[in-house]
Amino acid sequence: MHVLICGGGVIGACTAYYLAHKGVDVTVIERSGVANAASGKSGGFLALDWCDGSEMELLARHSFALHQELATELGRELQLDWGYRQVETLSVVASQQRDLQSLARQSALDWLGPAAHVHDRIGSPATTAQLDPERFTKGMMDAARQKGAQVQVGTVEGIELSEDGQLATAAIVDGESRPADALVIAMGPWSILACAWLPLPGIFGIKGHSIIYRFEPSSNQTLFLEIETTEGQIENPEVVPRADGTTYICGLSSQALMPVDPASVESDEGAIERLRELTAAFSPQMATSQVLASQACHRPVTEDGLPLIGAVPEVGGAYVATGHGVWGMLNGPATGQAMADLIVDGSTPHVDLAPFNPGRLARFDPDRLNLR
Numbered sequence: 001m002h003v004l005i006c007g008g009g010v011i012g013a014c015t016a017y018y019l020a021h022k023g024v025d026v027t028v029i030e031r032s033g034v035a036n037a038a039s040g041k042s043g044g045f046l047a048l049d050w051c052d053g054s055e056m057e058l059l060a061r062h063s064f065a066l067h068q069e070l071a072t073e074l075g076r077e078l079q080l081d082w083g084y085r086q087v088e089t090l091s092v093v094a095s096q097q098r099d100l101q102s103l104a105r106q107s108a109l110d111w112l113g114p115a116a117h118v119h120d121r122i123g124s125p126a127t128t129a130q131l132d133p134e135r136f137t138k139g140m141m142d143a144a145r146q147k148g149a150q151v152q153v154g155t156v157e158g159i160e161l162s163e164d165g166q167l168a169t170a171a172i173v174d175g176e177s178r179p180a181d182a183l184v185i186a187m188g189p190w191s192i193l194a195c196a197w198l199p200l201p202g203i204f205g206i207k208g209h210s211i212i213y214r215f216e217p218s219s220n221q222t223l224f225l226e227i228e229t230t231e232g233q234i235e236n237p238e239v240v241p242r243a244d245g246t247t248y249i250c251g252l253s254s255q256a257l258m259p260v261d262p263a264s265v266e267s268d269e270g271a272i273e274r275l276r277e278l279t280a281a282f283s284p285q286m287a288t289s290q291v292l293a294s295q296a297c298h299r300p301v302t303e304d305g306l307p308l309i310g311a312v313p314e315v316g317g318a319y320v321a322t323g324h325g326v327w328g329m330l331n332g333p334a335t336g337q338a339m340a341d342l343i344v345d346g347s348t349p350h351v352d353l354a355p356f357n358p359g360r361l362a363r364f365d366p367d368r369l370n371l372r
């Protein structure tokens with residue numbers, strides 16, 4: 001059996017790994033480089049129980065456990081390391097207008113300034129963890145390669161169907177037909193392009209901005225902030241100190257149009273400066289540190305907020321795995337494992353995929369496609 005995966009983000013990498021683990025012949029086609037989009041620019045924050053009470057609960061809990069297993073097993077077997085560590089997570093309030101030092105602090109963090117105040121402990125090392133998303137995605141792809149998978153640079157431009165339209169037989173990559181027994185659409189928000197090739201619901205890209213500072217805080221808590229701005233609005237950046245002596249901060253979502261080429265994603269005008277000002281509001285020390293990267297990426301979302309994981313309706317041999325929104329890093333392993341089970345065995349014993357059935361949503365009209 002030969003499976004062709006379209007897209008080398010975290011979902012494509014995890015699917016390739018679990019398929020290769022089952023002995024399947026896998027090729028990943030990636031347009032701009034493994035982890036070049038959201039999977040390399042995300043926070044890499046993981047939570048056991050933050051999806052509890054939603055349709056995502058079982059997927060998220062199972063994936064959180066798989067992350068721990070993968071970090072241990074692939075660390076031991078292949079010496080792969082993506083900075084996975086279990087952490088405490090705090091909610092912090094801060095203000096660009098006021099000094100909050102007078103408020104009683106639950107636990108003082110010496111890397112926060114006087115305008116910031118720890119409000120609550122919202123995750124413990126048993127329930128929250130973090131990793132470097134780029135190293136994780138590339139590490140999973142390396143592990144897949146070591147089990148025989150191939151990764152090729154190329155642009156997927158279409159899917160070929162059998163004469164009766166009921167079977168996907170090949171992908172068109174850079175103008176060439178690439179036959180496969182099964183095809184997986186895992187192009188993140190660019191999976192919307194596949195709506196012109198297959199009967200799929202819409203997948204949209206919501207933009208987020210981030211900065212990586214060369215800043216090693218004295219403690220490694222992940223922070224979820226609520227910042228009162230000078231204009232009296234509230235912004236909610238997230239701060240993830242990483243094991244490599246850097247600190248990642250993200251925020252400022254926007255609906256800006258996505259370019260067709262993932263390599264052309266740029267920050268909105270003024271967004272990075274704004275994020276630096278927000279950094280200064282809670283940690284003047286961090287805000288004056290060296291900036292290693294300032295970037296933007298689009299996370300894939302669907303109309304009902306749940307991912308699409310499963311067989312494409314009405315077309316045999318075609319599968320889709322995308323739309324994980326803010327939880328794609330967390331849910332990568334469980335999604336990849338479930339996809340591999342589904343393609344090889346027809347079902348998975350690990351998670352209930354029914355809520356993620358791509359057929360639950362109406363087909364997107366490709367004439368409405370609106371990319372830059």
Ligand SMILES: Cc1cc2nc3c(=O)[nH]c(=O)nc-3n(C[C@H](O)[C@H](O)[C@H](O)COP(=O)(O)OP(=O)(O)OC[C@H]3O[C@@H](n4cnc5c(N)ncnc54)[C@H](O)[C@@H]3O)c2cc1C
Nearest residue numbers: 007009010011031039042043044045156188208328329330
């Ligand atoms: C700012 C930000 C912070 C985040 N923080 C977290 C977090 O802390 N925890 C968490 O769990 N999730 C987080 N997420 C969400 C997570 O990053 C995404 O859900 C996840 O990365 C999506 O992975 P993907 O593989 O579906 O898509 P992508 O990473 O977008 O990968 C899709 C790939 O497809 C390729 N591609 C596109 N078009 C083609 C084509 N025509 N041919 C071939 N290849 C193509 C692209 O180049 C890309 O590499 C965050 C997202 C953002 C934006």
